[in-house]
Amino acid sequence: MDPLVLGGLVALMTIFVLFSGVSVAIGLLIVSAGFLIAFDGMRSLELMPEILFGKLDNFALLSIPMFIIMGSSIASTRAGADLYEALERWLTRVPGGLVISNLGACALFAAMSGSSPATCAAIGKMGIPEMRKRGYPDGVAAGSIAAGGTLGILIPPSVTMIVYGIATETSIGRLFLAGVIPGLMLVGLFMAWSLYSTWKSGNIALLGGRGYSWAERFEILPRVLPFLVIILGVLYALYGGVATPSETAAIGALLCLLMAVIIYKMWSPKAIWVVLRDSTRESVMILFIIAAAGVFSYMLSSLFITQSIAEWIGTLDVNRWVLMAAINLFLLVAGFFLPPVAVILMAAPILLPIILTAGFDPIWFAVVLTINMEIGLISPPVGLNLYVINGIAPDIKLKTILLGSLPYVACMILAIILLCLFPGLATWLPDVVMGGAV
Numbered sequence: 001m002d003p004l005v006l007g008g009l010v011a012l013m014t015i016f017v018l019f020s021g022v023s024v025a026i027g028l029l030i031v032s033a034g035f036l037i038a039f040d041g042m043r044s045l046e047l048m049p050e051i052l053f054g055k056l057d058n059f060a061l062l063s064i065p066m067f068i069i070m071g072s073s074i075a076s077t078r079a080g081a082d083l084y085e086a087l088e089r090w091l092t093r094v095p096g097g098l099v100i101s102n103l104g105a106c107a108l109f110a111a112m113s114g115s116s117p118a119t120c121a122a123i124g125k126m127g128i129p130e131m132r133k134r135g136y137p138d139g140v141a142a143g144s145i146a147a148g149g150t151l152g153i154l155i156p157p158s159v160t161m162i163v164y165g166i167a168t169e170t171s172i173g174r175l176f177l178a179g180v181i182p183g184l185m186l187v188g189l190f191m192a193w194s195l196y197s198t199w200k201s202g203n204i205a206l207l208g209g210r211g212y213s214w215a216e217r218f219e220i221l222p223r224v225l226p227f228l229v230i231i232l233g234v235l236y237a238l239y240g241g242v243a244t245p246s247e248t249a250a251i252g253a254l255l256c257l258l259m260a261v262i263i264y265k266m267w268s269p270k271a272i273w274v275v276l277r278d279s280t281r282e283s284v285m286i287l288f289i290i291a292a293a294g295v296f297s298y299m300l301s302s303l304f305i306t307q308s309i310a311e312w313i314g315t316l317d318v319n320r321w322v323l324m325a326a327i328n329l330f331l332l333v334a335g336f337f338l339p340p341v342a343v344i345l346m347a348a349p350i351l352l353p354i355i356l357t358a359g360f361d362p363i364w365f366a367v368v369l370t371i372n373m374e375i376g377l378i379s380p381p382v383g384l385n386l387y388v389i390n391g392i393a394p395d396i397k398l399k400t401i402l403l404g405s406l407p408y409v410a411c412m413i414l415a416i417i418l419l420c421l422f423p424g425l426a427t428w429l430p431d432v433v434m435g436g437a438v
Contacts, residue, residue, distance in 0.1 A: 003308035010035060010305060014346070024342040025285075025292040032292075032299040039303055048295055055294030056287060059246055060166055065283035066249030067157050071113035072279045073256040076271065077264040079227055080109045080122025086220040088130075089212040098134055099144055099194040102127040106148025107187045111155040112227055116377050120149035120388040128393050136198060138396050143378075143404025144194050146385040147411070148187075150374035153340055155183035157234060157249070160340050160373065163290065164366050167348040171363075172245045173238055174430040178363050179370065181425050182415060186371070189411040197407065223263060230255050239433055286341055293345030306349055320358040321420070324368075327351060328416065331369055335376025336383075343373060367426040368416055375412050378405040 010031065017027040029048075036044040074080075084105040091097035091104075102123060110119045124145040131141035153160040156176035165172040234252040237243045243251065257275070260266045300306045316323075334343045347369075355365050377385045380402065390398050419425055 003304045004312060006035075006039075006303060007300075007305040007309055010300070010303075018338070024338065025288040028289070028292040028296040028346070032295045035303065036299050044302075047298070051295050051298050052291045055291045058166060059244075060162070060172065061287065061290070062246040063162055063172070063249040064159055064286055065279060066246065066253040067159055067162070068283050068286075069253040069275065069279040070157075070249065070256045071118065072275045072282075073253070073260045074109070074112045074227060075118040075122060076275050077260045077266060079112070079224070079260075079264070080105070080119070081126050082220060082223045083109055083227075084123055084126050086224045089217045089220060098127075098131055099136060099140060099198060100191050102131065102144055103148045103187060103190050103194060106145065107151050107155060107183070108228070110149065110152030111157070112231055113152060116149045116152045116385055117388045119152050120145055120385050121392065123148065124389055124392045128389070128396075132393075137404075138400050139404030140194055140197050141404075142389050142393060142396050142401040143406075143408055144190065146378045146389045146401060146405045147190055147408030149385050149388070150377045150412075151183055151186065153373060153377075154179045154186065154367070154370050156180065157231075157252070158370075159286070160344065160370055161366065162245070163286070163341050164344050164348065164369070166290065167293070167345055168352050168362055168366075170366070171430075171434070174363050174434055175366050176235075176238070177430040177433055178367050178426045180429055182367050182371070182419060185418070185425065186374075186412065186415050189415060190408055193407050193411055226259050226263060227256070230259065289341055289345055293342075293349075296346060297349040300349055306353060309350055309354065320360070323354070323358055324360065324420065327354070328368065328372060331372040332375060335373045336379055338376075340370070340373035340376070343376075344369065361423065361427055363430060364419065364423045364426045368419055371412050371416055371419075375409050378409060 013034070014027070014031050017031055018024065020027075022030070033045060033048065036048075084101065087101035087104050088098060091101045105123045105127070106119055109122055110116070113119060113122075124142075127145055128141050131144075132138060152158070156179055158176065158179060161175040161179060162172055164170070165175050230252060233255075234248050237248045237251065238245060242248075257272070260275075261272075266272065297306075331343065331347065334347065338346075351365075352362065355362060377383065380386070383402070386398060386401050386405065389401050390396065
C-alpha cells in the first residue's frame, strides 16, 4: 500500500479509536499495535515494550512531575485569591482596573501553576462575582477569565513546552524563553480588548472599586511575593547555569510545598497527601501518553509514513506560508477535541520534518502550536475552560461564556499572525539569553 494512503488510513483509524471513548494513551497503543501486526506481523509486537519503556528513559522527563507538584502546591492554597486581591487593591481606581487585575492574576497564577483549569477556578471564584457586582458585562467577566486561564501552557514554566521539547528534541530552556514575549503580548491583547468592551458597555461609572489605603495595599504583598520570588528563582537557576531543568523543577517543587506549609498553614498530612496524589495521577497520565506516543511514532516511521509525508510536502510547489496556514488549521481542529499534550505528541513526529523542510524555526513553531492549543481550551465541543467557568458561575449561560470568549480567540489568531510577520517575537529572547541557535 502507498505510504501516503496508509497514512490517511492511520489518521482515520486514530480519530475513530479516540472518539470511541478510550483514553488517549490506550488508543494510541491500540492503533499502533493493529497496524504493526497488519503490516509487519506478530513479531513486531516484541519491540513494543522496549520502545514503550525506552521512551520514558529520559532524565528530562523528571521535570514534568516536579513542575506538576509545584503547580499543585500553589493551586491547593489561597495563593490565587491572594494574588487576585493584591492586584485588585493596587489597580482598583483605574477605570476598568478590575478586569486588568483579573487578567494579570490569571497570567501570574498560570505561570505559577501551569494549569489552565486550576487558574480558571482559582481566579474565577473571586473575580467573576466581583466583576458582575461592579457592572461588568457577563461576557467580559466570564470570557476574560476563561481566556486568561489558557496562558498557563504558554508562559513558563510550562509542562506543554517540556513535552514539545522532549518530543522534538529541542532545548527546553529556549522553549521557555520563547514563550515569554508572546505570552506578555497575549496578556496585552486580552487587556486591550477587555478595556474596549468595558468602555463600549457604557457602565464606566460602575467600574471603580472602593479605595484602599497604602497600608492595606502593602499588607497583602507578603502573602504573594514569596511565590513570585520562587518563580523568578526557578528561571534564574535555569538560565543562570545553576541547575538543569529537572533539578530546577525539583527545587521549585520543594520550595512551593514549604511555602504552602509555612505561609498558608497547610500542616495536615492529609492535605499534603492530596497534593502528591493528584500530582502523581496527572504525571502518570502525561508520561503514559508520552510512552504510547513513542510507540505510535515508531509505527509511523517503520511503515515509512512520516518519511513519505515529508518527502511529498517537499515536492509540492506551494508557498510555505500556505503550508503553515494548513498546519495551523489542522492544529486548530485537533485542539478542539484533544488535550494539548496528546496533540503535540501525535503531531510532532509528522509535523517536525515538514516544518524543517519548509525552513521554519522549530522553537518559533512551538509557540504557534501552543497558541493553537490555547484556542482549543476555550472553543467547543471540548473547551475545558468554558465548562470550568460554567461550574463556577452556573447562572451564566454556556452560550454567553462562549460568546464572551470568542473575541479572545480573535486575539489569539491575531497573535499568531503577528508571530508569522515578526518571528523575532519568539526567537529574539532565546537568542539573546542563550546565544544563536546552532
